[in-house]
Amino acid sequence: MGKIIMLCFLIFTTLISKELDTSESQMLQNRCLSCHVPQQIPDELVYRRYLMVYSTFERMENAIFLYMKNPNKKNSVMHHPFFFKFPMKKKSNLDDETLRNMIQAYLMRFDIKNKFTEI
């Protein structure tokens, strides 16, 4: 009986987490990438730039969060010419938690650890 309950619990949590993943990806698509793609913002380039400057996931997340809350050249790690080509983003109107979730989902799309082939 215990085993059945355990199995059900595992299936349930897996489904839920997948559902959450899917919902976060969906939200990222709707709330962020829907504008990024038509404006041809080079997401990967931005990610690499942040990665090169901040190194860790948490620091990148904090830096992007700060920029989203107060978008200006000082808060961005991108070179100034970048903003000649791509307009400065408007201040995000998402609540903090949602914004952090979106940033995490964005970072996870390019996460460096997932890109390496297993040694």
Next chain:
Amino acid sequence: MLKSEKKSLIRFLLIYLLSTFLLFALAGLMFYSYETKHILDKQKDSLGHQAQKIKTQIRTLHNTFDKTLVYPRYPDLESTIYDSDKKYIMGTFKQMQLLDEEKLKRQTNRLFYVSKVEPHYLGAAYLLVTKNIDDTLLWELQKSIYIFMLIAGVFFSILGIFLGRLFVAPMRSSMEKMNRFIEDTTHELNTPIGTILANIEILESSDKYGTSEELNRIEIASKTLSRIYDDLTYLTFNHKYNRSVERVNVSNVLKERIAYFSSMADIKQIKFDVKIEENIYLDIDNNDLLRVIDNLISNAIKYNEIGGKIHICLTHRSLSVRDTGIGIAKKDIEIISQRFKRANDSEGGFGLGLDIINQIVRYYDYVLKIKSTLKEGTTMEIQWAR
């Protein structure tokens, strides 16, 4: 080579070689540690070059940022990149998930090289490059030091023997001179002593001087001189002396020697108390037996008080001579057997007697026991049956 010369040479060589060895071992150790550091530094430098190469490859990977990234690999070399929190990102050296430089210092079997990556390509803030220490050069170094120590050891041993011989040469020369002097002197003494004793016997047999006290004193003095001569001859020629061990009737020899010393004992009014078992035989050189008995009795007379007693007891197990003289202090008994050591300076003598007794006792594997109480007397016992 004389025994004492050999002993001195061995002592000198031991001190000389030991101090030379210590000096060379210390120098070798210092040289080894210096060279080891040099070799390891060189290997670490090559690690630094490899790290630079890996950094270039990481930058390329960062710039291309393909869909899949292949971490750079090298044979005999492992590397890992860490983020700015020193957490593992990727690499071939997976043993350390959190970069801990203190922990790295404690690992002595590998070489580690940690360098910062700036800017943080692929998020890497630190690059760790490591490889096993190439100990071929260290083995070569150790081998060279051992060979050098061996050659130096042989060279300094030969030099030590040469120097040692040079140093003991004056000592050898003076010892040879002294021995030659004693040999010559004893040889020259033999004839006059023999003449004196022979003439005393002639005078004793004549009616005119037969009972003269003066003659008696001359006889005793001559006998003492004769005994000292015998002792000196024995010690001087001991190492050249060929013993002729035969079955000797100790009882008869002992009686003869007591008679011989009786005139000497009479002067100090010493009485003999003699208990001799008949026909006690020993396998011994006759001269050795004479030297032992003579020295035991003459010491008992010399260190006895006027009017004292000498108890002589011969059994099939031992010979003991007990006097009623000045005795020997307990602390002196151990060292009294040494040559030229006298228990009391009040009496004359060369202190040769006990040394001769000791040498003979040791040669025949007998046991010499000395029991003594100050102002009561001394018992010397030689045991041959155990």
